Amino acid sequence: MLLAAIVLVFAAFYYIPWLKKVISDFLYQYPHMQKLPGPKRLPFIGCIADLAGDTTVPIKFWMQEAEKVRAKGEGIFAITVLGRNITFPVNGEMVRPNFPPLQYICESPNEILKGKDYDFLKGWIGDGILTLIGQPWRDRRKSYTPLFHFSMLEGYLDAFNKHARVLCEVLQKEAGTEVDMCERVKRLALDAITDAAMDINFDTQRDPSHPYLHAVHDFTHMQQRYINEPQMWVKWIWATLYHRRYKYSLDILNDFSDKIMNDRLKRVQCGEIDLNAKKRPLIDHFFGLNQRGEWTLDDVHFELNGVIFGGHDTTSATLTWIFWALGTQPHFQQQCFEEINDIFGDTDRDCTHEDMKAMEFTERFVKETMRIFPPIPAVERELQNDFQMGDYLLPKGSEVFMAPHVIHRNPEIYPDPWKFDPDRWLPENVAKRNPYDFIPFSAGNRNCLGQKFAMHEIKTVLAWTLRKFIFSTNKKLLDQGFAIEVICKPTLPVDLLITPRN
Ligand code: HEM
Known part of the structure; x- marks a missing residue:
């Protein structure tokens, strides 16, 4: 009895300020939200009933609502979910008006605070570039920019080539069978980013039992539950269900980064590693920033984690969709293969920076995949x-969600938006569009720093795998649905038949 009373008093003290904020936000936002177009919203609980169901519901719902408001000539729709008020622009021009001086939502220094869903990540990525705002973000971005310059990207290509070769070796063993490509590219992407970032080979492609791989999976699974299930936003429900597991995964992730950093720092200190080498992993750039007094060692730790978080799941989801688009469209697969064959012939050589530029059709194919299936x-x-x-x-x-699934299906910009057409990416067609009509990597001054890095990795994987295999399935491109698992993943398994090329 006494214990129950203590818990109640404690809970009241803890939750009263939170409750006060929720009520005052509601009273302020509600009258404004009522004027915005969108589905019927009950006070506070909003459209929770429309969103009930599995992880495929939200994107379907967003796309339907976008179609409805577009038909009425509106540029946005707004929804409410348990007190969270969220507006979705339905075209690129609404995000970045063609005629200033209107403010751009993505580029405004005042509005740059990231959405609530980033809170979950703090334990892993700390206050790094992904979540910083204002001047600290500008400074961080300035230190980062040279690291993704094309001259630096060449250094990361070695890691991409190495792990793409391993992928081919793994697939060769499974030739003649149907293979779950989602699983294969997930491990490839983790190996490639940890290698390019920390010069470490976890080799999860050959050893799927590696604890780092499991910790990453577990962490992202918990993040998915946190984002998708509003009851998890109540701290005590979350803590009761997940706190121990969360801490366990986080400890593994942070301990690995610390150990790798400490070992490497020792090697730097004994002169074994040259921080100015032409080809160097991201960790050496980060140590360089530390030596120049720009970053603390904590910054190095969290930025390394941030790059791994930001770079592995996104790239692996993109590759999964790409293999799906290849397997379901043999004529486009053949076109990519012919381009790659013209560049590489029947050699077994590594990809170079020049090859990246020459893979022009393949790049258009990748972009069209990212338009229809943004990760x-x-x-x-x-x-x-x-x-x-x-x-x-x-x-x-309130919040603003710039949702690629919504914006990429604007028929005024992409006529027949569900049609897969790589020609949409011919330069003359791109020139007509607003930069925010295509936002898999976001756009503007806070766009993805790693997009060229990701493109190089994707093209390297395609150059290797398409030289060696044909991927096929009897399913159709649009049989897939979209599940939100932090990242947007296919609902059907991407099981493709692997046939070696002669
Ligand atoms: C296909 C793969 C990728 C996709 C689709 C993607 C997408 C995105 C998006 C949408 C953002 C903006 C997030 C926001 O503003 O809330 C972003 C930011 C960022 N991405 Fe990526 N990303 C990919 C790969 C990578 C890779 C490989 C790296 C690093 C090697 C990376 C590093 C970053 C960083 C550092 C930011 C923060 C930029 C800033 O806030 O100034 N990304 N990414």
Whole structure:
């Protein structure tokens, strides 16, 4: 009895300030939200009933609502979910108006606060580039930019070639059978990013029992539950169900980074490693920034984790969709193969920077895959002030989700939007579009720093695998649905028959 009373008093103290904020946000935002187009929203609980169901529901719902408001000539729709008010622009021009001086949501220094879903990541990625705001973010971005310059990208190609070769070796053993490509590329992407970032070979492609791989999977699974299930936003429910498991995975992830950093730092200190070598992993660039006094060792630790978080699941989901698009469209697979064959002939050589430029059709194919199957469900921002978006006034404290699935299906920009057409990426067609009409990597001054890195990795994997195998399935391109698992993943297994080329 006494214990129950203590718990109640404690809970009241803990939750009263939170409750006060929820109520005052609601009273301020509700009248504004009522004026915005979108589905029927009950006060506070909003459209929770429309979103009930499995992880495929949200994207379907967003796409349907976008179609409805477009038909009425509106540029946004707004939804409410348990007190979270979220606005979705439905075209690129709404995100970045063609005619200034209207503010751009993605580029405004005031509105840059990332959405609530990033809170979960803090234990892994700390306050790094992904979540920093204002001047600290500008400084961090400035230190990062040279690391993804094309001259640096050449250094990372070695890691991509090495792990793409291993992928081919693994697939060769399974030739003649149907293989779950999602699993294979997940491990490849983790090996490639940890190698390029930390010069370490976890080799999870050959050893899928590696604890780092399991910790990453477990962490992202918990993050998925946190994002998708609103009851998890209540701290005690979350803590009761997951706190121990969360801490366990986090300890593994952080301990690995610490150990790798400490070992390498010792080698730097004994002069074994040259921090100015032409080809060097990201960790050496980061140590260089530390030596120049720009970053602390904590910054190095969290940025390494941030790059691994930001770079592995996104790239592996993109590759999964690409293999799906190849397997279901043999004529496009053949076109990619012919281009690669023209460049490499029947050699077994590594990919170079020049090859990346020459893979022009393959790049268009990749971009069209990323348009139809974008890996990130939404780029999220939380408004620090009332924000005028076109004709709509969005209230302070509400959120804006720039959802590629919504924006990439705007028929005014992409006629027949479900048709797979790599020609949409011919330069003359790209020139007509607003940069925010294509946002798998976001756009503007806070776009993805690793997009060229990711493109190089993807092209290297394609150059290797298409030289050696044909991927096939009797399923159709659009048989797939979209499941939000932090990243947007296919609902059907991507099981493809692997046939070696002669
Ligand atoms: C296909 C793969 C990838 C996709 C689809 C992707 C997508 C994105 C998106 C949408 C953002 C903006 C997030 C936001 O503003 O909330 C972002 C930011 C970022 N990405 Fe990527 N990313 C990919 C690969 C990578 C890789 C491989 C790296 C590093 C090697 C990387 C590093 C970053 C960083 C550092 C940022 C933060 C930029 C900033 O806030 O200034 N990404 N990415």
